[in-house]
Amino acid sequence: MASSVITLSRHIVEQERLYPEATGAFSDILYDIALAAKIISREVNRAGLVDIVGSAGRFNVHGEDVRKLDMFANDVIFDAMDHTGNLCVMASEEIEAPIPIPDKFPCGNYVLLHDPLDGSSNIEVNVTLGTIFSIHRKISKGERGTMEDLLQPGNRQLAAGYVVYGSSTMLVYTTGAGVHGFTLEPSIGEFLLSHKDMRIPDPGKKIYSVNEAYYKRWEPAQQQAVDQLKDEGYSLRYIGSLVADFHRTLLYGGIFMYPSDTKSPQGKLRLLYEASPMAMVIEEAGGRSSDGRKSILDVEPEELHQRTPLYLGSKSLVDRTEAALAEGA
Ligand code: AHG
Ligand code: MN
Ligand code: MN
Numbered sequence: 001m002a003s004s005v006i007t008l009s010r011h012i013v014e015q016e017r018l019y020p021e022a023t024g025a026f027s028d029i030l031y032d033i034a035l036a037a038k039i040i041s042r043e044v045n046r047a048g049l050v051d052i053v054g055s056a057g058r059f060n061v062h063g064e065d066v067r068k069l070d071m072f073a074n075d076v077i078f079d080a081m082d083h084t085g086n087l088c089v090m091a092s093e094e095i096e097a098p099i100p101i102p103d104k105f106p107c108g109n110y111v112l113l114h115d116p117l118d119g120s121s122n123i124e125v126n127v128t129l130g131t132i133f134s135i136h137r138k139i140s141k142g143e144r145g146t147m148e149d150l151l152q153p154g155n156r157q158l159a160a161g162y163v164v165y166g167s168s169t170m171l172v173y174t175t176g177a178g179v180h181g182f183t184l185e186p187s188i189g190e191f192l193l194s195h196k197d198m199r200i201p202d203p204g205k206k207i208y209s210v211n212e213a214y215y216k217r218w219e220p221a222q223q224q225a226v227d228q229l230k231d232e233g234y235s236l237r238y239i240g241s242l243v244a245d246f247h248r249t250l251l252y253g254g255i256f257m258y259p260s261d262t263k264s265p266q267g268k269l270r271l272l273y274e275a276s277p278m279a280m281v282i283e284e285a286g287g288r289s290s291d292g293r294k295s296i297l298d299v300e301p302e303e304l305h306q307r308t309p310l311y312l313g314s315k316s317l318v319d320r321t322e323a324a325l326a327e328g329a
Contacts, residue, residue: 008034008171008182008191018177025086025108026135026158026175033112033133033161034171034182034191036080040073040117041169041184044129061096061305069123070094073116073131087112088138089145091304093273098147098304110158111136111149113273118162119241128166130243134277135159150272150304154289154297160277164247172198172247174284179250200287202314204253206234209245217261221328225321226257242269246278246312250285255313255321260292267309271301275310288318292325 012030016022047069056066074094081087082101086108090099093115101107115132122129135158140146154160161173169184171191181195208229215223234254239245242258249256260267269275279289279296289296290311299308311318 006193008193011180011182011193015175015177018175026110028084029081029086029110029112029135030159030173032080032084032086033077033163036073036077037131037163037169037171037191038184038189039076039080040131040163041165041186043069043072044165045169047123048126060094062093064120066094067117067120067123069129070117070120077112077114077116077131081112084108086110087145088140088143089149090114091150091272092116093270093305096305098145098150100144107138107144109138111138111145111152113150113277115270115273118243118274119239122239122241128164128239128241128244130165130241130247131163132243132274132277133161134273134280147304151301153300154271154276154279155295157276157280157297160280162243162246162277162281164243166244166247170194170247172250172281174281176280176284179281179285198250198285200250200282200285200314201253202286203316204314206232207237207248207252207254208234208257208317209236209238209249209254210257210259211238211240212236214259214261214263217263218259219261219325219328221325222257222259224328225324228324229255242274242278246282249313250282250287253314253317255311255317257321258310260309264307266307268307269310271296271299271306271308272304275299275308278310278312282312286315287313288315290318290322292322 012027056071085106088107091113113134118130140148159175172181179198182191183194292309
């Protein structure tokens with residue numbers, strides 16, 4: 001008996017029914033993100049065939065070489081969302097300043113922050129990439145959105161999720177009512193529900209995920225925490241795309257770490273459009289997030305592109321790592 005086919009659109013409508021005050025604008029945003037994901041997926045899956053893989057010839061606010069696919073993904077998301085009247089302001093990893101809604105378009109009550117293409121260093125070698133998104137409610141008083149709307153803590157997110165462009169393209173999202181995964185069926189261009197109510201196994205598979213090249217730059221407590229996992233027979237899996245390492249951790253359990261180190265005291269990953277959305281997903285799936293001391297969702301943002309140390313995974317593993325770091329502090 002084939003299981004019932006539920007499209008993302010159908011699922012979004014059903015989720016909307018959970019929120020009587022919902023106006024439909026929120027569902028439109030999720031639908032528009034899915035549309036952008038399909039367009040990005042198509043380009044990612046033919047990156048080697050078009051002159052899109054190379055560098056865009058510019059560096060972003062982080063001093064990182066912006067790949068053409070980064071900017072393509074950034075522009076696809078902007079073009080899908082700038083005119084709909086649902087958003088009041090956007091922010092992107094690739095754009096230094098807040099992205100206003102053009103004056104010719106109306107503003108809405110929601111805010112979108114995103115990492116349009118995560119794992120860019122893997123583009124040329126055909127390794128899994130992703131897109132990460134975070135949705136907040138507008139809180140500023142004026143008609144147009146402001147930095148105040150963007151600098152909200154993760155615990156105020158309305159929704160969060162990611163797209164993973166891997167052996168298949170999957171969209172995983174939560175609005176706080178469970179975590180749900182949809183797999184793109186390219187032949188009909190629809191995301192179909194394939195992973196209902198995702199829960200992270202705990203403790204799950206013995207896998208830890210961290211870039212050990214930086215071992216010597218970690219604080220001793222961090223080094224000891226990883227040494228301990230090795231002594232307990234854990235395997236190391238590190239793809240170098242947060243979305244891919246996260247998705248495996250969500251499905252298999254284990255722990256992902258991007259610690260602070262002597263070269264990057266705040267770590268590398270960005271709070272607002274990498275750590276916060278992933279923290280909402282993992283905590284909604286029964287796991288935990290941490291900046292090494294507390295849940296990522298409780299970190300008060302001060303700057304748009306601020307970085308944070310990041311731990312995500314099975315609750316028992318994040319708890320014990322956090323305790324080890326506190327002890328060593
Ligand atoms: P982005 O491509 O959006 O800049 O993100 C890359 C990030 C993240 O995807 C990954 O976890 C991390 O960079 C890998 O960093 P290292 O190469 O330092 O391990
Ligand atoms: Mn990223
Ligand atoms: Mn990126």
